[in-house]
Amino acid sequence: MQARKNFNDFFKSAFTVDNVIFGFDEGKLKILLIRRNEPPFEDFWALPGYFVQPKEDLEAAAARVLREMTGMENVYLEQLHTFGSPGRHNLGRVITVAYYSLVKIADFRPRAAGLAQDITWHTVDDLEQLAFDHEEIVAVALDKLKKSIRTRPVGFELLPPAFTLTELQHLYEAIWETELEKRNFRKKILSMGLLEDLNRTQEGVAHRPAKLYRFDEAIYRKLEESGFNFEMKESKSK
Amino acid sequence: MQARKNFNDFFKSAFTVDNVIFGFDEGKLKILLIRRNEPPFEDFWALPGYFVQPKEDLEAAAARVLREMTGMENVYLEQLHTFGSPGRHNLGRVITVAYYSLVKIADFRPRAAGLAQDITWHTVDDLEQLAFDHEEIVAVALDKLKKSIRTRPVGFELLPPAFTLTELQHLYEAIWETELEKRNFRKKILSMGLLEDLNRTQEGVAHRPAKLYRFDEAIYRKLEESGFNFEMKESKSK
DNA sequence: GCAAAAGTGTTTCATCTACACCCATGT
DNA sequence: ACATGGGTGTAGATGAAACACTTTTGC
Structure with missing residues (x-):
């Protein structure tokens, strides 16, 4: 110095x-x-x-x-x-x-x-x-x-308060520039128990309307304190 | 503004x-x-x-x-x-x-x-x-x-160029403030193939001398390019 | 021969992956 | 009735977790 x-x-x-x-x-x-x-x-x-x-x-x-x-x-x-x-x-x-x-x-x-x-x-x-x-x-x-x-449930910040699982999947796909397998994605995200089923569905779509969910931040905070780690994988292997 | x-x-x-x-x-x-x-x-x-x-x-x-x-x-x-x-x-x-x-x-x-x-x-x-x-x-x-x-093999930066697996484990334990299970830790880190066995052992210790390894950065870079993700877990469950 | 740490294998269980068909709605 | 995306189950593979004894060296 x-x-x-x-x-x-x-x-x-x-x-x-x-x-x-x-x-x-x-x-x-x-x-x-x-x-x-x-x-x-x-x-x-x-x-x-x-x-x-x-x-x-x-x-x-x-x-x-x-x-x-x-x-x-x-x-x-x-x-x-x-x-x-x-x-x-x-x-x-x-x-x-x-x-x-x-x-x-x-x-x-x-x-x-x-x-x-x-x-x-x-x-x-x-x-x-x-x-x-x-x-x-x-x-x-x-x-x-x-x-x-x-590693953190921040994707929800980009979606409206009520969203469908497909919208959430598309968000991950857009950011990661990859494709994800529908059934596995849903199982994974639902198994964490962070999404509340709002018992409402989409309206005005020309196909079977999807269920709407919201991200429950309170549950996330509780789980996090007891050692839970949010984690999604890019997979869809090669 | x-x-x-x-x-x-x-x-x-x-x-x-x-x-x-x-x-x-x-x-x-x-x-x-x-x-x-x-x-x-x-x-x-x-x-x-x-x-x-x-x-x-x-x-x-x-x-x-x-x-x-x-x-x-x-x-x-x-x-x-x-x-x-x-x-x-x-x-x-x-x-x-x-x-x-x-x-x-x-x-x-x-x-x-x-x-x-x-x-x-x-x-x-x-x-x-x-x-x-x-x-x-x-x-x-x-x-x-x-x-x-x-998520990244940076722990090696804190160790001497040749180190034992136990030293590496103690490093993780000190930083995470947790204890890890010896056999699983070794299997995990060796299975990544990033450590080169130097065919040398510790000297001057009053017990069975441990093998010395070095971290092979070249291999890591290659693996990383082909999509490999370094990842260690804190586990030892609850 | 004893103390001290090194080193190693197997079973159990959970999670990840791959994959194909039926369902509900609008037009 | 057809087009469109929504929604689901399972088998097989892989990886994680739990666990105890033998080996090698210095003293």
Whole structure:
């Protein structure tokens, strides 16, 4: 470590938060992007984010950005990774703490934050070039999401409060980019006892209507305390 | 989002890296702490860390701190979490990016960074009060380590290049704070085919000497590419 | 020959995998 | 009546859990 410096030299950085906001719709995994209307990267799509206010907690900043962009509150939000290459921003040293969020896409009402920016959902498998290092951030978020739905019951955050087993299966298939075997998937998820049968069915579908379920978080918390581990497998072997 | 501000207002933060450096010795999991010799938290034990230099990458900063404190290079180092409560540092807004590191404790040669500070290993199960929010950081690191050794072959980073199966088992037991069944543990780990039998044995022990193994990273990488998932279980049932 | 840890096999049980047909509804 | 997805059971394979005794070395 070099000799003691004037500490003030270190107080010349800025922090931002960037959110990877996942949604699920039409059988596809999506993320919410905003089109920048100012340099740098003007007209590029980017992750919603902003500077962290001087007395603001990091997670609060992420929640604020999410609220301002989508009108949503109390949604699943978790810190992902921090990106801080010296050259990642042209205004100076800007480090971004990336968060990822899982939202029910039907609840979304865009509010483009006073800036009248485009803000729309994009399917993750055909993203164009994004601003800054946001492609890398999205890649890390996708990776984390794949692992996360395997070991924690967070997939439900992307579905409406009442969902069918097939919808849930399609969600796993979309995120893992694989196909799952219907009977085994159902047996596995039902055997955990985390889904409550709502005794209601789909309406208006041109085939046998499916039963609706909800995820019972209270049961999950209890099981978790007594050592239960949520776990889904990708299988469908080779 | 509020009206556009002078962006300069945001460039008044500093960031640091802090390292949770894990080692394993005498059957116990340890972390490396430094005793502070200046305020704030003078005389408290703290995680090794320092300000990130203006043009330095985050991971490079973490590696630098590690090298300066321990003389070690090329060791396992991974980003953990970023801590940024507004009140966590008295000099101003300081956000810390925490890393965790797994090292072979025998390689350690302390170099107290010109500051002649105490730097010693502490067993993790009886830590006194630490400086700043470092207790929280250690708790998060421990949690991550527990999960990490379950699904990735990183435990070997804490052992010498040649180790016995019993040492490996004790490592898992120390981190998970549980006991494992010897025969099942051995069958499980050997069945993965990641350990190379070195055809050497312990010397100077007052009992039957154990065989020495090494972890074969090349094989692991190959298996991983073809879809293999490392996984150890805590079991020993209830 | 005794102490101390190393090393090893089998049975039981639970879970995972693969697989094909009937059911309920809308049109 | 037909098209569409919903819904179910079983046999076989695999992996996990439980459990006790023999072996090798130093002293």
